[in-house]
Amino acid sequence: MKKPGASQASVLSGFHGPNLGYVIELYEKYLEDPNSIDSEMKDYFDQGNIPGYEEKTITPEAPNTFNQPNDTKKIISAIRMADYIRDFGHLSADINPLLAEPQKNPLIEPEEWGLTREDLEKIPANLICPSAPQSVQNGAEAMDHLKKVYTSTIAFEFDQVHDLEEVNWLKEKVENGSVFPSLNTKKRLSLYKRLSEVEEFEKFLHRTFVGQKRFSIEGLDTMVPLLDEVITEAVKDGVTTVNIGMAHRGRLNVLAHVLGKPYEMIFAEFQHAPNKELVPSEGSVGINYGWTGDVKYHLGLDRQIKSESTAKVRLTLANNPSHLEFAGAIVEGFTRAAQDDREQPGSPRQNPSSALAILIHGDAAFPGQGIVAETLNLSRLKGYNTGGTVHVIANNTIGFTTESIDSRSTRYASDLAKGYEIPIIHVNADDPEACVMAAILATDYRSKFGKDFLIDLIGYRRFGHNEMDEPMTTNPLMYKLVHQHPTAKTVYSKKLTEEGVLEEAVSREIETEVLDKLTKAFEKVPRENAHDLSEVEVPHTIEKGLPRIQTAVPLEKLSQINEDLLEWPADFKVFGKLERILKRRLDAFGEGGKIDWALAETMAFASIVSDGTPVRLSGQDSERGTFAHRNIVLHDRETGEQFSPLHALPSAKASFTVHNSPLSEAAVLGFEYGYNVFAPETLVLWEAQYGDFANAAQVIFDQFIAAGRAKWGQKSGLIMLLPHGFEGQGPEHSSARFERFLTLAAENNWTVANLTSAAQYFHILRRQAAILQEEPVRPLVLMTPKSLLRNPLVASAPEEFSEGEFKPIVSQPGLGSEPDKVERVVLCTGKIAVDLAEKVNPETHSWLQILRMEEIYPFPMKLLKEKIRQYPNLKEVIWVQEEPKNMGAWTFVEPRIDYALEDELKVSYIGRRRRSSPAEGEPDIHKIEQARIINEALTK
Numbered sequence: 001m002k003k004p005g006a007s008q009a010s011v012l013s014g015f016h017g018p019n020l021g022y023v024i025e026l027y028e029k030y031l032e033d034p035n036s037i038d039s040e041m042k043d044y045f046d047q048g049n050i051p052g053y054e055e056k057t058i059t060p061e062a063p064n065t066f067n068q069p070n071d072t073k074k075i076i077s078a079i080r081m082a083d084y085i086r087d088f089g090h091l092s093a094d095i096n097p098l099l100a101e102p103q104k105n106p107l108i109e110p111e112e113w114g115l116t117r118e119d120l121e122k123i124p125a126n127l128i129c130p131s132a133p134q135s136v137q138n139g140a141e142a143m144d145h146l147k148k149v150y151t152s153t154i155a156f157e158f159d160q161v162h163d164l165e166e167v168n169w170l171k172e173k174v175e176n177g178s179v180f181p182s183l184n185t186k187k188r189l190s191l192y193k194r195l196s197e198v199e200e201f202e203k204f205l206h207r208t209f210v211g212q213k214r215f216s217i218e219g220l221d222t223m224v225p226l227l228d229e230v231i232t233e234a235v236k237d238g239v240t241t242v243n244i245g246m247a248h249r250g251r252l253n254v255l256a257h258v259l260g261k262p263y264e265m266i267f268a269e270f271q272h273a274p275n276k277e278l279v280p281s282e283g284s285v286g287i288n289y290g291w292t293g294d295v296k297y298h299l300g301l302d303r304q305i306k307s308e309s310t311a312k313v314r315l316t317l318a319n320n321p322s323h324l325e326f327a328g329a330i331v332e333g334f335t336r337a338a339q340d341d342r343e344q345p346g347s348p349r350q351n352p353s354s355a356l357a358i359l360i361h362g363d364a365a366f367p368g369q370g371i372v373a374e375t376l377n378l379s380r381l382k383g384y385n386t387g388g389t390v391h392v393i394a395n396n397t398i399g400f401t402t403e404s405i406d407s408r409s410t411r412y413a414s415d416l417a418k419g420y421e422i423p424i425i426h427v428n429a430d431d432p433e434a435c436v437m438a439a440i441l442a443t444d445y446r447s448k449f450g451k452d453f454l455i456d457l458i459g460y461r462r463f464g465h466n467e468m469d470e471p472m473t474t475n476p477l478m479y480k481l482v483h484q485h486p487t488a489k490t491v492y493s494k495k496l497t498e499e500g501v502l503e504e505a506v507s508r509e510i511e512t513e514v515l516d517k518l519t520k521a522f523e524k525v526p527r528e529n530a531h532d533l534s535e536v537e538v539p540h541t542i543e544k545g546l547p548r549i550q551t552a553v554p555l556e557k558l559s560q561i562n563e564d565l566l567e568w569p570a571d572f573k574v575f576g577k578l579e580r581i582l583k584r585r586l587d588a589f590g591e592g593g594k595i596d597w598a599l600a601e602t603m604a605f606a607s608i609v610s611d612g613t614p615v616r617l618s619g620q621d622s623e624r625g626t627f628a629h630r631n632i633v634l635h636d637r638e639t640g641e642q643f644s645p646l647h648a649l650p651s652a653k654a655s656f657t658v659h660n661s662p663l664s665e666a667a668v669l670g671f672e673y674g675y676n677v678f679a680p681e682t683l684v685l686w687e688a689q690y691g692d693f694a695n696a697a698q699v700i701f702d703q704f705i706a707a708g709r710a711k712w713g714q715k716s717g718l719i720m721l722l723p724h725g726f727e728g729q730g731p732e733h734s735s736a737r738f739e740r741f742l743t744l745a746a747e748n749n750w751t752v753a754n755l756t757s758a759a760q761y762f763h764i765l766r767r768q769a770a771i772l773q774e775e776p777v778r779p780l781v782l783m784t785p786k787s788l789l790r791n792p793l794v795a796s797a798p799e800e801f802s803e804g805e806f807k808p809i810v811s812q813p814g815l816g817s818e819p820d821k822v823e824r825v826v827l828c829t830g831k832i833a834v835d836l837a838e839k840v841n842p843e844t845h846s847w848l849q850i851l852r853m854e855e856i857y858p859f860p861m862k863l864l865k866e867k868i869r870q871y872p873n874l875k876e877v878i879w880v881q882e883e884p885k886n887m888g889a890w891t892f893v894e895p896r897i898d899y900a901l902e903d904e905l906k907v908s909y910i911g912r913r914r915r916s917s918p919a920e921g922e923p924d925i926h927k928i929e930q931a932r933i934i935n936e937a938l939t940k
Helices: 018-032 039-046 069-092 117-121 139-150 164-175 185-208 223-236 251-257 263-271 327-339 370-380 413-420 432-449 476-484 488-498 504-523 555-565 576-587 597-610 666-678 691-705 708-712 738-743 758-770 831-839 861-869 890-901 923-938
Strands: 009-011 056-058 154-157 241-246 301-306 312-317 355-362 389-395 424-428 453-458 615-619 656-660 683-687 719-723 751-754 780-784 809-811 824-828 848-853 855-857 876-884 907-912
Touching (some): 018 069, 154 432, 185 223, 185 263, 223 251, 223 312, 223 432, 327 370, 389 413, 413 424, 413 453, 424 432, 555 576, 555 597, 597 615, 597 758, 615 666, 666 683, 666 691, 691 708, 691 719, 738 751, 758 780, 831 876, 831 923, 848 861, 876 890, 876 923, 907 923
Parallel strands (some): 241 312, 241 355, 389 453, 424 453, 615 656, 751 780, 824 848, 824 876
Antiparallel strands (some): 009 056, 301 312, 751 855
């Protein structure tokens, strides 16, 4: 600090975070003996610098009266106390509505820091709180201001944010009071009315539909006005699409009041009455429940609303099963799809300010479910970021019957977010005005920095886990407090009445208006017996299957595309070995040329974007390919710069993008599924590094991809690439768990295929792109090769691309030329078919035919019957597979093959025995088993 009498002293600091404490210790040593510390630091302190503050001045109007080392120590103590309040004031904040008083923390009192109020009064206010309002005159008042700001019904945790610009912006917003706007009477009465709508809606459901589950919002009523404010502020900033993900708690209220789902539609769902005729004729509420449907508190909604600026805003609440947090990744995919412009060639141009994701989490689920961390990790990755998500923890301090002490190892449910440097606000759910403040700060931060923000809305749950539970059985102490606690509307009503803002007559008028609206809506609902209940039927457009689609591409066009893809900038230096490999592709379309799997895929992508369909591919190492086969993104060997020939393709009419994903399956697959649902015109592919890595994404497969169409009418054409094949790499790198996808196969819900040629892969990709926006669109599950990627028997001739099409069943070339001699038909799928092809001899195996089942589901029954009938002297039909008998396709295909045989013949099995583990760990044992299977299949 400058010597006394100086007209102005500059208080500077270049130290922050963990270094600050150390620098303060050095400063204290300096005060006792300036020569006891490092000369550089001594010079720094000699210039008048006090650690902890930057560019603040002491002026004659706010003079410093301390001039002794002991006095300076008190300044440092005051600075430390102020920082403690900033960092730990939340521990003393009034953020839990069920606590009569906040927890006492003596460390926010000056005595604990060796200070008195008189000491603080001598310190300039700007040393304690540089952003304090002008009315704050000295250090004592500045400390009072900080206590009020950081320990009220809204509390802050910003210390985990490392970026100094962000930290300073947050602190200034909070400490200068701009985040605490003075709400006018109109706004406050609007908040009260909103709380009335929320509460009366729940009460109406409770007394009208006695005993029915609804997972009410009660105890977190202010979540609705909080969401209102987030959306309003975001739309002001130019957002035109808002996507919301949440579990079932409070979903009906959010549907009714945030998304505007008509009351009568919700009542009809409780009444088990038809409700589709209740949809407004304008189509403003787009609803489709599929054919099997789902429970009412899992359903989502997609609608257009008009903002104050008359611009249309798309609001979506994602469908969500009881796997609470998995919809979060899907909503992020929705949002990125809304932000990307895919109409131009190259990488899509992203506009993060056009769409916002809001994720509402449960307080038990946020720390408890790993998918949350996976999804948070996507937030700053170039292929997945959405310009910042507003997270809300709907914190009722209990999960089912488990209280917080048993559901997490952290103080707050929100602590996981600290690892991702996400700012956190804790807010008391009984204070709607504090909720508005939290919403404004969250959206301002997101708008300015493009990063996630979290609001921990702390309330309670008025009933049990559902309205049929009795919570006093398991949580008696908590529910004694809950039963005695007034509702948020009651608390706010009392406050407004005491402040002269709300009159009793106005309160009654609002309540009457809300109840009248609910009653009139209920009167529109048909009675329970208004229709006959019967088993739902799958729509005809789904049952009839895929149409036959022309997928061939003229050879001249393919050849030109191939040449274009092998051009890159003259000064771009590709790794020499890779360049030689890629340049060999120039001969692929010539006479006698062959096209391998990787080139077939690249040609499929190129021809698809040339047709005007955008393509998005992501997965672990997808740019190069796990097996170094794809190399769709090139790297300059000297500069490291990247170049993708598909981004510079002259014939492209739509975007192409490929991203290496983080080491995550569930979140990335959910993201890509969401992207595809929201952008149905886009061919979206997710690739597992190895097929069995998909195990970690099973919830997404089971609850969304396989069943989303039947439950919610949610269409998807997502492609999943799952490397599969038994090659001696052990249990975890062999099986993509083919059997699981076949177990889930029903109602033409997806296509499951296991291909054996590059041309087949080319045609099935193009077929999928062609049906994306057609009614029969469905996901595609592909078992893809590993070692076969470079096998000559998998490569295809050029004419198979220009003249062929996808074939569900392929006969082994060279076999069966004399049908009368065929006595055995071997049926198989995928890699084992190529293993057999390597050993088969047309001259010595004239008695044999091998049929490759390329498409397992939908099962090509008619085609299989036609193939079998070609062999009049058939004596046996054998299914051959390399997977264990209880895995792979066997249990799925056995009854279907028997049905296709139509006579006394029954299909028999050759393969591995039943096992609990997918594959052997010892390569030599694998080879012995594999040789046995092939030998049995090819020997009479």
